[in-house]
Amino acid sequence: MALAAAVLTGCAGDSTDTTQPSEVPAPPAQEVDRERDTLCQISLLQGLLSGDFQGSISIGELKTYGDMGIGTFDGVDGELIMLDGVVYQAKGDGTVAQPDDSLTIPFANVTFFEPDEQVTYTDVESFEALTELLDGEVERLGENRFYMVRIDGTFTEMHARSEYAQEEPYRTLVEALAEDQTYFDYEDVEGTVVALYCPVYMSELNNAGWHLHFISADRTRGGHVLDLASDELTVTIDCTDSFEMLLPDSEYFVNADFSLDRSEDVRRAETNE
Numbered sequence: 001m002a003l004a005a006a007v008l009t010g011c012a013g014d015s016t017d018t019t020q021p022s023e024v025p026a027p028p029a030q031e032v033d034r035e036r037d038t039l040c041q042i043s044l045l046q047g048l049l050s051g052d053f054q055g056s057i058s059i060g061e062l063k064t065y066g067d068m069g070i071g072t073f074d075g076v077d078g079e080l081i082m083l084d085g086v087v088y089q090a091k092g093d094g095t096v097a098q099p100d101d102s103l104t105i106p107f108a109n110v111t112f113f114e115p116d117e118q119v120t121y122t123d124v125e126s127f128e129a130l131t132e133l134l135d136g137e138v139e140r141l142g143e144n145r146f147y148m149v150r151i152d153g154t155f156t157e158m159h160a161r162s163e164y165a166q167e168e169p170y171r172t173l174v175e176a177l178a179e180d181q182t183y184f185d186y187e188d189v190e191g192t193v194v195a196l197y198c199p200v201y202m203s204e205l206n207n208a209g210w211h212l213h214f215i216s217a218d219r220t221r222g223g224h225v226l227d228l229a230s231d232e233l234t235v236t237i238d239c240t241d242s243f244e245m246l247l248p249d250s251e252y253f254v255n256a257d258f259s260l261d262r263s264e265d266v267r268r269a270e271t272n273e
């Protein structure tokens with residue numbers, strides 16, 4: 001397996017904008033960092049797992065917090081992939097839509113993607129092989145930050161899933177997936193994987209580790225990635241050292257019981273095992 005690393009700007013948070021004209025007062029540095037280098041999370045995965053599928057933020061507002069990310073839609077109506085500021089909805093029937101900005105989101109993670117490093121992976125044989133390589137980058141760059149990673153290439157194999165929209169009263173996510181999950185196998189499909197890494201201390205709020213969503217280059221296929229293979233992948237890494245979480249103000253959310261241990265549900269929902 002060959003690796004080629006090319007450092008772009010490094011991960012040290014060097015966000016100084018030297019192109020700013022001197023006569024224009026620059027916004028406070030804190031504000032710039034908050035906008036550009038923050039991972040924003042809508043609700044928590046454990047809320048979604050408990051059956052809180054009600055959207056709490058519109059796609060239009062979500063776009064003000066980032067231009068790249070992953071998530072799902074009101075009623076868990078498919079998998080969300082945000083790439084280059086566009087939101088794609090990979091639906092349970094295998095189609096991909098570009099939903100209206102008014103559609104709402106119950107759970108998502110987005111950031112403004114700013115490449116820090118780029119590497120090339122060759123002969124990636126599986127999801128495990130890819131996440132092992134990505135774990136190596138995280139070990140090198142620091143395990144306790146967030147990483148949004150863009151992975152471009154042709155996938156000789158892509159095994160993805162989505163799910164059909166749920167009706168109220170909502171079941172838990174694991175119950176919903178058991179009945180309404182759909183699978184897609186693609187071969188030799190060009191596209192992009194949007195991968196999010198959350199540190200281990202996030203295990204009560206999200207899935208600690210990697211979470212991958214796929215969108216094809218022609219934007220007609222996509223979903224939550226369960227397995228993949230590729231001869232060559234270009235991997236672009238954005239180190240993110242700030243975290244913001246927006247809580248729904250719904251009655252369901254404010255009264256939900258988050259004392260339950262949902263770690264087994266997280267594993268089942270993410271890996272489908």
Ligand SMILES: [Zn+2]
Nearest residue numbers: 079212213224
């Ligand atoms: Zn997913």
